[in-house]
Amino acid sequence: MECAYCNEEIEEGAIFKDGKYWHRDCFRQWLREKGC
Numbered sequence: 001m002e003c004a005y006c007n008e009e010i011e012e013g014a015i016f017k018d019g020k021y022w023h024r025d026c027f028r029q030w031l032r033e034k035g036c
Helices: 024-034
Strands: 015-017 020-022
Touching: 015 024, 020 024
Parallel strands: none
Antiparallel strands: 015 020
16 A cells, blocks of 8 residues: 555555555654644
């Protein structure tokens, strides 16, 4: 599966949010940019 943020392959520890898969760090970064 691919990370919705960086489009890199996710090996393990993927987060499933908003109908997409994310790396943990990418998801945190995305939240910061979104302003939450």
